[in-house]
Amino acid sequence: MRILQLFIIAALAAALLHAQPEPLPYSPEQPGYHDADVALAEYCLENKLYSEARSLCETATGAASDRAREIIAGCEGKDDEYSAEAWGGYLDRREAVQQRRALGADKAGLGAKQVIAIDPDNKEANEALGQKWLDGLGWLSSAEHERLSPLALTMDADPAKPEREVSWDAPYVLVGKHFALVTDLDWKRATKYSEYLDRYYDIFFELVGDFIPQRNQPNVVWCCKDSATFVDFTTEIGFPMGETNGGMHVGVLQAVFVNAERCDFVGKKNKSWDNLARTLFHECTHRLVEIGLRGRRGGWDSYELAGTREHAWIVESIAIVFEDLQITKSKYKLKGLEDQRNYTIDKVWKGPKGKVPALKPVLSQGYAAFATGEPVSSVEKYALAGSVAWYCLFEKKDAYRAPYLTLLVDYYRVDTGRRDFEKRFGVSLKDFEAEWKAWVVK
Numbered sequence: 001m002r003i004l005q006l007f008i009i010a011a012l013a014a015a016l017l018h019a020q021p022e023p024l025p026y027s028p029e030q031p032g033y034h035d036a037d038v039a040l041a042e043y044c045l046e047n048k049l050y051s052e053a054r055s056l057c058e059t060a061t062g063a064a065s066d067r068a069r070e071i072i073a074g075c076e077g078k079d080d081e082y083s084a085e086a087w088g089g090y091l092d093r094r095e096a097v098q099q100r101r102a103l104g105a106d107k108a109g110l111g112a113k114q115v116i117a118i119d120p121d122n123k124e125a126n127e128a129l130g131q132k133w134l135d136g137l138g139w140l141s142s143a144e145h146e147r148l149s150p151l152a153l154t155m156d157a158d159p160a161k162p163e164r165e166v167s168w169d170a171p172y173v174l175v176g177k178h179f180a181l182v183t184d185l186d187w188k189r190a191t192k193y194s195e196y197l198d199r200y201y202d203i204f205f206e207l208v209g210d211f212i213p214q215r216n217q218p219n220v221v222w223c224c225k226d227s228a229t230f231v232d233f234t235t236e237i238g239f240p241m242g243e244t245n246g247g248m249h250v251g252v253l254q255a256v257f258v259n260a261e262r263c264d265f266v267g268k269k270n271k272s273w274d275n276l277a278r279t280l281f282h283e284c285t286h287r288l289v290e291i292g293l294r295g296r297r298g299g300w301d302s303y304e305l306a307g308t309r310e311h312a313w314i315v316e317s318i319a320i321v322f323e324d325l326q327i328t329k330s331k332y333k334l335k336g337l338e339d340q341r342n343y344t345i346d347k348v349w350k351g352p353k354g355k356v357p358a359l360k361p362v363l364s365q366g367y368a369a370f371a372t373g374e375p376v377s378s379v380e381k382y383a384l385a386g387s388v389a390w391y392c393l394f395e396k397k398d399a400y401r402a403p404y405l406t407l408l409v410d411y412y413r414v415d416t417g418r419r420d421f422e423k424r425f426g427v428s429l430k431d432f433e434a435e436w437k438a439w440v441v442k
Helices: 002-018 033-046 050-057 062-075 084-107 112-118 123-128 142-151 187-208 227-236 260-270 275-294 299-307 313-323 338-345 359-363 378-395 397-412 421-425 429-440
Strands: 131-134 138-141 152-154 172-175 180-183 220-224 247-250 255-259 325-327 332-334
Touching: 033 050, 033 062, 033 084, 050 062, 084 112, 084 123, 084 275, 112 123, 112 299, 123 131, 131 142, 138 142, 142 152, 142 172, 172 187, 180 187, 187 275, 187 313, 187 325, 187 332, 220 227, 220 260, 220 275, 227 255, 227 260, 247 275, 255 260, 255 275, 260 275, 275 313, 275 325, 275 397, 313 378, 313 397, 338 378, 359 378, 359 429, 378 397, 378 429, 397 421, 421 429
Parallel strands: 152 172, 180 220, 220 255
Antiparallel strands: 131 138, 172 180, 247 255, 325 332
């Protein structure tokens, strides 16, 4: 009898382990759709993520609306207490809900593209569109999978240099612990930067991992040796860049694209420590922040940041801080805005007697406005944004580190308008600007 009971328990456990999740309503117009959002809001309320809980409940209708109103009332007057653990747990739950909504969409007969707009990693929908999965690189077209899969090398295995010529048609595909590097750089440089990226990952989370969770998603770096290749490749994938562009991060593609020739040219001109490394760290910071704070999103949600109306400076600010990372064989040093101080703060702003740009016109800009050369040049904006971030994170961390990182989270939640600067940072913008200026031009 005891053996039979154990057999039944084991069989039930196996069935539960392999059970398919139940589909959920996939459209807000469907009855029961908002039940899942309210359940997510319950988690957020318990974990002091009050503004996200409120946001999830604001559109609730039907049977969920009564509990939604109670949750909103429970969030009233309370400040968020973000942590990587709490926020990462929320993203895990949100993505699980989207996976089940995608199952509902598939069951209803929606097309593969519509299913992927809900859950970008839905296996059946991707395969229906001819996509194939490659560890480290994610979903690729059949042609790209056929081209790259035989070239993939796992860096943990310490691979030997392949006995072949490298080219963009047959690049090195180096799959590290946290990043995959696809490049036609020579073997020595390719393996060096692959190692740099994995060490950078650990350093990044050592410094800000209390706020930004680690997410298990493909982080792919496509690094073109030549500018012409970079232009052709980015044009081919629908995000065309010019020969003078050093690199970019494209969240919807979960990837970073880098122009090594341009990076090397600028580095030589500016006598940089390693400008290609700087560019990789800058763009990969965008990658880690976006996937860590927004999670995996499909459809128009993946472009939502392009509509932000204020505080776009913070996106570049965190990346500028990490581009000053210098790595040696056993150590690292995060230098304090070296390039910004050498080429903008000291020479353009000219120290204490010069004219430092005002913060408010720049901090108030949204995504589109920040990309322009107004009201100051883009170079000055980057110096301003990076210096404010450094000041908050390292110079006055006891006072401003948490507010700065909270604003970063809120930006990627597309919710920066709830509180003004004084309520967020505990000081008026005027007073903050005065102390920041005194530090930045010292």
